[in-house]
Each structure stands twice: as structure tokens, then as C-alpha cells.
Amino acid sequence: MNTITVDTWLYGELARFGGNPEERIFANRKVSLPEGSRLQDLLNILGMRTEERGITFINGQLSAMPGLQPDLDHPLHDGDRVAFFHLRSMWPFQYRHGVTMIQEMQKAIIETDQMGLHHAYSKDQPKE
């Protein structure tokens, strides 16, 4: 079976999933996956529960926010850059208003209350 390589960036405390369990600044790991893999498959290989991540990017496009993760089935391709942020990260609305998002995220944001103005999207927001 053909494999793809995903350029994976892990920030803050998530850097521990990059190979060195002591690392807490950032880690950059090239992850090999079978062709046809999805974001959930990448999480599985990293050994990271999806609840541990917050803001997520696929090729610089916003794909998840705390409490809103429409990207688990997003297909990955060879050379994709995926970045995972820890739950203490933040991205206030005014500094992300109009950024590019994967289609699934764009749809999910529009369906939220208040059209995505908040910092977190879980029912009991804001939550760590």
C-alpha cells in the first residue's frame, strides 16, 4: 500500500507527542500514514486523544477549535502540514475573522450560535 507523509507540528504541551516526551515548546514530526488516511488516523498514530487538542490547522486552514472538531474525517494527502495546539492557546475572534478554513469547519462555524464569535464552542464553554 502506498504511504503519505504528513508534516506534523505540535505546540506547547502537545510537543510531547512528537517523539520526545519531555519536550514542551514545539515538535515537528514527519508522520507516515497509509494513503487514504484521515485526521483521526494521524491522532491515533501520535497517541493523542482528540480532546487534548484545541485549535488545529490543515495546510494553514483552520480545521478545529476547542469544542468544535469537524475535521476528524478530513482526508489527508502527501505533504500536508497539520498543526495541533494545546487547550491553553487562544485566538480571539477579531484576529481570526475572515481566515481560511477547511470546508467542514466553515460549515460548522456558521451553524454555531452567534456565528463563531466565541472562544470555545462546547456547551459548557469555556472549558479546558
Added chain:
Amino acid sequence: MYLVRVNMTNRTYQVTEVPEKYKYLAGRALTSNIVADEVPPLAHPLGPNNKLIFSPGFVTGTSAPTAARISVGGKSPLTGGIKEANAGTSWGADLAVMQIRGLIIEGQPEEKDKFWGLHITWDGKPKVEFFDATAYTKQPLSKVYPPIYEKFGERVSVCSVGAAAEYGYCNSGVCFNDQSKRPSRYAGRGGLGAVMASKGVKFIVLDRQGAPGVEIADKALFEEGRKKMIDALRTHAITKPKGGLNSYGTAILINIMNEAGGLPTKNFSSGRFEEAPKIAGEAIFETNKVRKGKEIFNHACSPGCIIQCSNTVYAEDGSEITSCLEYESAWSLGANCGISNLDDLAMLNHLCNEYGLDTIETGTTLAVAMEAGVIPFGDSKAAINLVHEMGKGTPLGRILGSGTETTGRVYGITRVPTVKGQSIPAYEPRAVKGIGITYATSTMGADHTAGYTIAPEILGVMGKVDPLSPEGKAALSRAFQATTAFIDSSGHCLFIAFAILDIASGYQGMIEEINGVLGTNWTADDVVKFGAEVLKVERKFNEAAGITKAADRLPEFMKQEPLPPHNTVFDVPDEALDAVYAEL
């Protein structure tokens, strides 16, 4: 409450009750109204007819949390328009405790080389004395603050300007002490430091001893509001103890903006900096942990702040390099200059504090100089030398001190990231289009603090517009700018917006605090109306100063040069930009 009017032509002062007209104005609302009422729009910003106004917010000096902001206003030498810049400092709280709603510095001494200090004390009402401060000029601020504390006592608060202001630089800020008496809290943008220096004022020292404190009309209501605000700040993930801001500071945004492709890099030629993780909040926190042998959480810049987002950067030997290295400073002096050496970056920030320079304008200016070939991108040692040139007042230093736009003009550079003469901060409008609208239309020139998001239910636009359409973005920008003008008048730090956006009771708490202080019955709707009135006043002043809607545009290169990695241009139509104020 008092207005204290200091005339520097003859070093006299007047203390009057706040007139009825200004009774319900404070902070930015007051500084902007006094500028509009008293400064001729065509006055030279460094001439005798400009004025410098200080005003604490409504709840500054009370026990409200995270509320020690001081607004500084005047006509800006950088933009030529109205300017309000604010800082968090005990100085703001002390001014409020001395019941000074507005301190107005006007006139100009005839002697050009002499500088003065103002010593303001409480003697039944505010009392101003003048002292010769000429001996303290042309020195790093960390050298002159200690003797001032020695002279006036440890309890005073100190406002000052650095050498940059004494030289009349358009990128000089007004400096205030932090909680450790560092000269490090800046009302940085727009060159108001040079306005203060043009009045011959080097220091304003406040001694609050014996002062009565802020009068609170309805203490029970104030207390109720204060508790709601504290609860909101203490529970929200971003603002709570050991949360995002308390751990990583504002530089927590470096990696996020970099991954989004919106971190302006090497003079806005890319949206991604390969070495960004080395200068991010996470790197600062972990580097400090190694160098100090323990986790160092951030500290408060001012009394009563429970967010506590100010970091300190320590050297390998454990000594302090600088405090505080904000996101915008780490970006401007770091990524935007291609610099990733954290120690050198911290030193650049420190030198800006020493000389009294706005870190944002300084970084964007250095990057334009790098593009011009004055020094290479990424050369941190050469960048440090250029900041020293500014501090020494050499001819090159004076060019750079004039700001990004002037430096671009001097070197014939076309990629000059400014709006209304003020450089664009750390969020690339080609990647973050919503903020591009605010940069373009703000009365302040490009300003990342002009459009904070607060409670959507009061914005009056939700459900009516598509927030992703140009019209929707314009409507949101208008609402954000108005509500921000209100927070800038409240005395609260803008970062309360993070918590009160998500926690409705916190938002209600802010209004109750202010109603408690003033004895008013303002509602959520009044917040937007109040802010809109401030914007109208500012807009009118700018128009009379020659800054019309034609200036509500981003620089041309942003419409033409695609920004990697997304390779997008700023494509929000001019009609959408014009719509922001058309409906105000």
C-alpha cells in the same frame, strides 16, 4: 472630580471641577472630546497649540479587577490625526484616586533645551509643583527612574518620556512604571511621547498620599458588578490563573498566527516565519523554566489585575533581559525582521523601553530598513545597533525614529505597511481579512486594539448579516470599534473582552460597575451608542485635519502582492470599507 490644566508656557496650573459636559466621560471618551474641543485640527502636533490629555477610566482606581488603564490623548505627530493610546499602570489608578478625571498639558516653554518634572500631590485638592528635570534627559529610562523614586519616595507613580521623545520622534511613546518600578508600561503608539516632550515635560510624578479615592455613587451595585467581573475573569480559560495569558503571555499568539499564515514576516513579504516557534510564548515560558529552575507564571502590570499576563525574559545566567515581551513586540522586532534569537529579541525590546520607542513602529521601521538593504534581514546584532542609533539621535537614527512610512520614503521602498501613517501590527490583513477592515477604517491609523469582540447579543448585527461577507465584516467592524471605544473609556484592560464575550454575567458586571460609580442606568445598548459617539467625535476631528475616507485604505501592495502561503491579496472592496462609517 477635577480637571487639572497645566500651562507649560509659564508653568502655572488650574484645578477646576469637571464641567457638566464631561461629567459622564472618562478615558478615551474624555481625551478625544477634549482634543476635539480644544486642539485646532490643523495645529502642528509638536507646536504650542496641541495638548496632551491624560484620563483614567470610569472604574480606574476602584477595586474593580484589571482596571488600572490610563488613556493618553492628543494630536498625533505620526498620523496627523486624533490619537488615544493607553497603558496599564499604578499611575492611572493614582490619578483616579486623586480624583483627577483629566490632566491637560498645554502651551510650550520658550526655552527649548530645558525639561521639567511635575510633582502632583494631594493638599485638599490636587496640587502641582514643578522641578527642573533637564539633568535626567538623554539617558536610558532605567537609569533615571531610580533617582526619581529616591527623590520623591517609594510610593509614587512615575510617567516619563525617553530620549526618543526628546528628539521629537514620531515613534516615541509615553512611559509609565509597572508594579516593580520598571519604566516599561507604554501608551506606545502614535508618537504621544514627542508631544509630551514638546511641552518640555520629562516626568509627571504622582503622590497619592492622603487622596480621598474614587467616589462611588452606588456601592452595592458597584460591588455586585465587580464580583461578576471577577468571577468571569477567574473562570475563563484565557484569563484565569495559570490559563493561557497567565502562562504564556500575549506571545501565545505567535505560533497560532504563524500556522494560519497570518504572521507578517520579513516586512510583510510572507505570512509564515520558519523560525517562529523559537520566539513564541511557549518558548519564552519553557526557556525561563530552564534558566530559573522553576515555572515562572506571568505578573500583573498594574494594581488589581487578576489576569496577570506580563512576562519577563531571563538570560542564561538568570538575570532579567526585559519585561514585558508582548506578542506584537515579539512579532515586530522578531518575525517581521526575520529575527529568531530570543535573547537578542528581548534586548531589542529592552532598548525600546530604555529609549522610549514604540516597539511596533520600531520593528516595522527596522524591517523596511532591512528591505532597503541598510542591514540584512535576520541580523539581530545589526538591528540592536540601529536601535542604539535611534537612542543616540544620529542622522540615521532620526530617520528611523520618524517611523515606518518616513523610512520607506527616504529609501524609496514601496512595500510600506502603514495606514494613516501608522504601521500595521501583527495580524496580516491578507490572511485575516476582518481585521484589515478595522486597520483601514480606525480613527487611529492601523491599530490592532481598535476592534475587540464583545458580547454578540448587543452588537445589533447578529443574524442580520453574513459575517463572512464584506458587508457583514464591515458591520461587525463598526460594532467592534464602538464597543472597544467604550472599554477604552471604562478603565478596564481590553483583555476583559475575552471573558465577557463568553460569559454574559461578566459583561453585565462591567456595566453595573460603571453604573455603580456614576449613578447612571446605562444598559447594554448604551455601550454601543456611547462608543459610536466617541468614534464620531474622533472621525470629525480627523476630517477637519485633512484625513478623509480616502485614507481608509490599506497600502496598495496588499491588493496586488499575493501573500504566501495562501497566496491571497486583500480583496475587500472599497465600498465595504466606506460602509463602516457610512452607517455610524
